[in-house]
Amino acid sequence: MGSLKFTSLIPCKSSSLIPIPNKYANHEAIGQLGFAPLWKRRGAACLRLRASVAGGSGGGGQDGASAVEDQQKDKKGVFLGAERDGSGSVIGFNLIPPNGELNVIDSPEDVSSLRREESVEIDGKEISKASVTYNVVFVSAEAAPYSKTGGLGDVCGSLPIVLAARGHRVMVVSPRYQNGTAADRKYSGAVDLETRVKVYCFGGEQEVSFYHEYRAGVDWVFVDHPSYHRPGNPYGDSLGAFGDNQFRFTLLCHAACEAPLVLPLGGFTYGEKSLFMVNDWHAGLVPLLLAAKYRPYGVYKDARSILVIHNLAHQGVEPGVTYKNLGLPAEWYGALEWVFPTWARAHALDKGEAVNILKGAIVTSDRILTVSEGYSWEITTVEGGYGLNELLSSRKSVLTGITNGVDVVEWNPSTDVHTASHYSADDLSGKVQCKLALQKELGLPLRPDCPLIGFVGRLDYQKGIDLIQLGMPQLMEDDVQFVMLGSGDPVCEDWMRATEATYKDKFRGWVGFNVPVSHRITAGCDILLMPSRFEPCGLNQLYAMRYGTVPVVHSTGGLRDTVVNFNPYAQGGKGDGTGWTFSPLTKESMLAALKLACRTFREYKPSWQGLMKRGMERDFTWESAAIKYEQVFGWAFIDPPYVK
Numbered sequence: 327m328g329s330l331k332f333t334s335l336i337p338c339k340s341s342s343l344i345p346i347p348n349k350y351a352n353h354e355a356i357g358q359l360g361f362a363p364l365w366k367r368r369g370a371a372c373l374r375l376r377a378s379v380a381g382g383s384g385g386g387g388q389d390g391a392s393a394v395e396d397q398q399k400d401k402k403g404v405f406l407g408a409e410r411d412g413s414g415s416v417i418g419f420n421l422i423p424p425n426g427e428l429n430v431i432d433s434p435e436d437v438s439s440l441r442r443e444e445s446v447e448i449d450g451k452e453i454s455k456a457s458v459t460y461n462v463v464f465v466s467a468e469a470a471p472y473s474k475t476g477g478l479g480d481v482c483g484s485l486p487i488v489l490a491a492r493g494h495r496v497m498v499v500s501p502r503y504q505n506g507t508a509a510d511r512k513y514s515g516a517v518d519l520e521t522r523v524k525v526y527c528f529g530g531e532q533e534v535s536f537y538h539e540y541r542a543g544v545d546w547v548f549v550d551h552p553s554y555h556r557p558g559n560p561y562g563d564s565l566g567a568f569g570d571n572q573f574r575f576t577l578l579c580h581a582a583c584e585a586p587l588v589l590p591l592g593g594f595t596y597g598e599k600s601l602f603m604v605n606d607w608h609a610g611l612v613p614l615l616l617a618a619k620y621r622p623y624g625v626y627k628d629a630r631s632i633l634v635i636h637n638l639a640h641q642g643v644e645p646g647v648t649y650k651n652l653g654l655p656a657e658w659y660g661a662l663e664w665v666f667p668t669w670a671r672a673h674a675l676d677k678g679e680a681v682n683i684l685k686g687a688i689v690t691s692d693r694i695l696t697v698s699e700g701y702s703w704e705i706t707t708v709e710g711g712y713g714l715n716e717l718l719s720s721r722k723s724v725l726t727g728i729t730n731g732v733d734v735v736e737w738n739p740s741t742d743v744h745t746a747s748h749y750s751a752d753d754l755s756g757k758v759q760c761k762l763a764l765q766k767e768l769g770l771p772l773r774p775d776c777p778l779i780g781f782v783g784r785l786d787y788q789k790g791i792d793l794i795q796l797g798m799p800q801l802m803e804d805d806v807q808f809v810m811l812g813s814g815d816p817v818c819e820d821w822m823r824a825t826e827a828t829y830k831d832k833f834r835g836w837v838g839f840n841v842p843v844s845h846r847i848t849a850g851c852d853i854l855l856m857p858s859r860f861e862p863c864g865l866n867q868l869y870a871m872r873y874g875t876v877p878v879v880h881s882t883g884g885l886r887d888t889v890v891n892f893n894p895y896a897q898g899g900k901g902d903g904t905g906w907t908f909s910p911l912t913k914e915s916m917l918a919a920l921k922l923a924c925r926t927f928r929e930y931k932p933s934w935q936g937l938m939k940r941g942m943e944r945d946f947t948w949e950s951a952a953i954k955y956e957q958v959f960g961w962a963f964i965d966p967p968y969v970k
């Protein structure tokens with residue numbers, strides 16, 4: 327057992343000061359009260375020392391208690407009692423401070439103010455500290471800025487930083503992709519930890535290694551293996567998805583389970599009492615491995631896992647015969663078992679047997695999160711459940727939706743390094759400069775009064791590209807300009823090129839993935855179109871609102887949750903809302919919403935300014951979301967972990 331290390335000191339505070347009542351000199355009695363009901367004990371106050379032990383967070387025991395008693399002797403504080411986890415290990419201490427002046431917590435409201443009393447700054451923004459902290463391990467196929475093909479990368483690149491700023495110990499585990507381009511340099515700050523781990527899967531032994539960079543308070547851990555070194559993006563190349571993705575992400579999951587046990591980051595491992603944040607199917611084997619490979623042998627019995635569903639359409643489904651490759655015990659097949667309905671089978675002899683990794687994660691994770699409240703309901707319906715609606719409905723009691731936040735440092739119109747000019751809700755004058763610069767960059771006529779509509783995103787069925795294609799000829803009859811940035815479906819990429827050739831003065835299609843251009847489109851356009859078929863949260867509409875660009879969106883999932891439909895007659899004719907939400911998902915309703923938006927832009931300038939400003943003033947910070955995440959972390963540790 328290693329030596330006890332005090333990692334933080336969290337004083338409880340409120341306004342009134344009273345002396346220590348004698349009864350609290352009885353350590354044993356107070357120890358039984360624990361920490362939670364403190365505000366009910368008028369006269370009691372505490373200093374809470376969070377303890378962690380070298381070599382793992384689960385130990386402590388006698389060493390820890392005596393260390394505190396020694397400290398008490400020196401400073402004459404009073405030891406109220408040790409806080410223990412379910413296994414009896416000491417994880418913290420409640421102390422009466424030695425100075426004799428006690429701060430009283432009178433009510434739960436005081437406790438919430440306590441959450442805000444300690445704070446740190448991230449790039450000039452003050453972030454409050456959490457009152458209870460965890461060792462959090464994000465597992466994800468992408469994490470910006472290292473790797474990003476969409477919103478998953480954004481979330482796993484920014485939420486960990488805010489959680490770390492709030493006092494949690496946070497590690498992000500993702501692959502170390504090397505595709506032979508300049509993008510490889512993004513990993514140049516990560517050093518080889520010289521720790522090799524053998525993974526048993528796919529009928530053999532695979533060796534993975536770990537690279538590490540400590541940045542913005544987060545341990546960024548990159549799993550290295552030759553299968554992550556190839557041209558293309560994290561999932562595929564110009565020929566389509568890689569055929570060995572099941573193998574590549576199985577490696578990621580095994581390695582991620584080992585990382586908290588074997589990597590002494592900053593001198594200490596994260597240990598067994600870690601909280602795994604399992605992002606989408608690529609990380610979906612993690613809760614299964616915890617339950618099937620580790621917990622039966624006494625390892626990770628205090629760990630918890632939370633599955634975060636960013637997109638239910640991708641589930642990691644492969645033929646049932648591949649189960650033996652995953653490194654799981656044979657008797658766990660049922661957790662992943664998936665049988666396709668008869669109509670979806672390839673031929674008469676096909677039994678439709680498959681393994682579904684996301685299904686296994688839904689069954690075995692301790693809690694489930696989606697990235698908006700609306701989507702957390704939609705996935706329990708036949709229309710939005712992609713075959714998993716019944717299973718998800720059965721887990722409704724542990725299912726929560728939390729809307730994503732925005733990285734307010736990267737997406738800030740008053741400091742954006744990618745845009746031609748800067749502006750804010752108080753001074754919008756720079757926005758038109760951004761618009762003119764974008765029109766110039768795209769070779770479109772420089773026309774500040776012509777509505778400029780934008781689209782940024784993956785060219786995918788999900789994003790409703792077919793609707794844009796259908797509506798384009800009619801839209802181009804109007805006096806508007808349209809710019810699309812996206813990559814994905816090659817047929818759609820060709821359509822963008824052809825449409826640009828047809829409407830030279832009105833349409834621009836930028837095929838590719840280009841972050842600076844996405845910023846310039848967000849800043850330079852007047853309207854952002856998102857006709858998504860379904861949208862778990864959607865980030866571009868949040869970025870758009872922050873940049874005073876008015877979203878026109880299909881009323882679904884996170885889009886419906888975050889965009890408030892404009893009502894010009896609300897508030898005594900002053901108007902209300904931040905954009906337009908249209909439904910049903912038809913060309914007609916999309917074009918009608920766009921028409922209304924363009925007309926408001928041209929003819930009702932004060933209304934337009936109101937729309938812009940209300941959007942810019944919305945709170946979509948990650949800090950608000952992180953506080954809700956912490957609530958779910960707490961719930962995850964209240965219930966026992968999943969066991970078969």
Ligand SMILES: Nc1ncnc2c1ncn2[C@@H]1O[C@H](COP(=O)(O)OP(=O)(O)O[C@H]2O[C@H](CO)[C@@H](O)[C@H](O)[C@H]2O)[C@@H](O)[C@H]1O
Binds near residue numbers: 476636784863864884
């Ligand atoms: N060609 C291009 N060039 C530059 N940047 C581009 C780009 N194409 C897309 N992007 C960027 O990628 C991100 C896309 O985020 P979204 O949330 O809109 O969608 P995505 O469907 O990938 O994510 C899934 O996960 C996220 C996160 O939870 C959910 O919000 C979402 O609903 C769900 O579908 C944005 O930052 C966008 O600017």
